[in-house]
Amino acid sequence: MLRPRIIPCLLIQDSGLVKTVRFKDPKYVGDPINAVKIFNEKEADELIVVDIDATVNGREPNYKQIAHLAAECRMPLCYGGGIRTPEQAKRIIASGVEKVAISAAALEEPQLITRIAEEIGRQSVVVVLDHKKRLLSKQHDVWTHNGTRNTKRNVLDVAAEVEKHGAGEIVINSIDNDGRMKGYDIDLAMELRKAVSIPVTILGGGGSLEHMGEVISVCGVVGVAAGSFFVFKGPYRAVLISYPSAAQKDTLILSALKLH
Incomplete structure (x- = not known):
């Protein structure tokens, strides 16, 4: 039986683990490998790791670091950052990663999604859509390159296109x-869930288990991801890697699905 997934999302910059606010002001958090070891112990459902500078700097994925992460990780691992060809995706999957995440390259060349899927299997291809609400409008535009380039395209339209x-x-x-850890965009999450038939993961704003439960209660079986919630503690954002216990997670999911 499929169950909602609770997923830490780790950002890498200059080989170190960082966390941003609104895609700006990255704060150093620590060593990504150490974070993976802790999430192993806590039996996280899945892990998303994104190199936030690879695409912006036109750099290839850091295959050595990816291999180290994959060797250490005992949960499904999704890696994104700098992937522009099927050959790069195949090399990353061969190192032990379960999924590759693409964003800017997929929007520039949608056929790239098809080509990568043909090489590694559709189930291993994740498209990440970074979005921002347009001023004085209900539309959410898709942005790329760490939120510096606006495609001026509706995120729901793009989601349907990449699924196709x-x-x-x-x-x-x-x-x-x-x-910001103030909660997810529930309305958009609901719209996305209706717009596509493939698995979806909601990221951005998670600050509590209650926030995650809200997403699951309206969207059902989805992935709910967060960054700050899993690496910071308290109002002063002290670094502390955390993850809900199996009992906490089961209670959250069962309660939320009853409301769905």
């Missing part, structure tokens, strides 16, 4: 809510 081209999963990430 072979994406196996979609992650929507709210730039407005990133790092």
